Amino acid sequence: MSxxxxxxxxxxxxxxxxxxxxxxxxxxxxxLEELLLERKLVSESFLFNFKSQYLNIPLxxxxxxxxxxxxxxxxxxxxxxxxxxIPLKKEDGIVEVGIIYPEDLKxxxxxxxxxxxxxxxxxxxxITFSDYRRIFRKYRSLRKEVARALEELEVETEAEAxxxxxxxxxxxxxxxxxxxxxxxxxxxxxxxxxxxxxSDIHAEPVxxxxxxxxxxxxxxxxxxxxxxxxxxAVVARVKILAxxxxxxxxxxxxxxxxxxxxxxxxxxxxxxxxxxFGEKVAIRILDPTVGLKSFVDLCFEx
Numbered sequence: 001m002s003x004x005x006x007x008x009x010x011x012x013x014x015x016x017x018x019x020x021x022x023x024x025x026x027x028x029x030x031x032l033e034e035l036l037l038e039r040k041l042v043s044e045s046f047l048f049n050f051k052s053q054y055l056n057i058p059l060x061x062x063x064x065x066x067x068x069x070x071x072x073x074x075x076x077x078x079x080x081x082x083x084x085x086i087p088l089k090k091e092d093g094i095v096e097v098g099i100i101y102p103e104d105l106k107x108x109x110x111x112x113x114x115x116x117x118x119x120x121x122x123x124x125x126x127i128t129f130s131d132y133r134r135i136f137r138k139y140r141s142l143r144k145e146v147a148r149a150l151e152e153l154e155v156e157t158e159a160e161a162x163x164x165x166x167x168x169x170x171x172x173x174x175x176x177x178x179x180x181x182x183x184x185x186x187x188x189x190x191x192x193x194x195x196x197x198x199s200d201i202h203a204e205p206v207x208x209x210x211x212x213x214x215x216x217x218x219x220x221x222x223x224x225x226x227x228x229x230x231x232x233a234v235v236a237r238v239k240i241l242a243x244x245x246x247x248x249x250x251x252x253x254x255x256x257x258x259x260x261x262x263x264x265x266x267x268x269x270x271x272x273x274x275x276x277f278g279e280k281v282a283i284r285i286l287d288p289t290v291g292l293k294s295f296v297d298l299c300f301e302x
Contacts, residue, residue, distance in 0.1 A: 048128045060125035077139045083107045098127035145188045182233045204280035242270040
């Protein structure tokens with residue numbers, strides 16, 4: 001019995017709608033799941049919980065935490081896009097692979113082939129379209145984007161900071177903060193935090209490194225570590241955006257700024273705080289379009 005037949009059997013769809021969907025699947029090359037959601041016949045949550053029970057495969061709710069890039073590299077981006085599958089984590093030597101269509105034979109064969117090529121064992125779980133799309137964006141990884149920007153920054157600062165073997169002066173830090181590479185680093189951090197549904201960004205000196213953490217669902221997750229030498233420029237760039245004093249590093253400061261990310265205006269509230277190792281920065285992310293939700297939005301009935 002197909003998923004479509006099971007939906008009819010359980011009274012989720014009537015036979016007329018099922019026949020219409022079956023015809024459209026053949027003519028449009030879209031999947032049943034895509035059509036059901038496009039027509040808003042069921043919610044994504046209901047559909048994938050139903051499918052999980054039908055296939056007897058666990059539905060994995062992927063929380064917005066960092067996906068290890070080494071695990072992500074086990075399945076090439078093109079394969080992940082074509083087969084709608086993505087590696088989520090690796091525990092005890094077994095890779096958990098999230099798949100939208102685990103029942104598809106071609107997808108199963110492709111995964112077996114990739115596992116042989118990559119020499120890894122795996123188990124499969126069901127994931128929703130939303131989680132798949134969010135995790136897929138990790139291929140455009142935070143580390144890779146920041147690394148490219150830092151390479152540009154290293155070229156620019158090598159003569160000034162490394163060759164002369166001296167710390168950067170306040171005026172030099174301000175100039176670097178205004179230039180493209182460090183601006184790109186900060187912009188990448190902001191965009192990845194927004195896309196990952198983080199509520200806060202924390203950038204702070206830890207030992208000999210600059211640690212950047214994203215707060216997601218109340219929990220702080222380390223997202224990337226940068227050389228500590230870039231702390232002054234990163235802090236200065238945030239201060240410039242928030243219209244704070246760059247030359248004041250001994251007292252806390254608060255400010256705010258707004259920017260457009262993926263077509264949406266996002267507000268950021270900024271706090272800086274001096275520590276023994278240098279200033280740290282906390283940034284609260286506020287989406288003006290997401291205000292108080294109605295009972296309907298919260299899935300309460302009248």
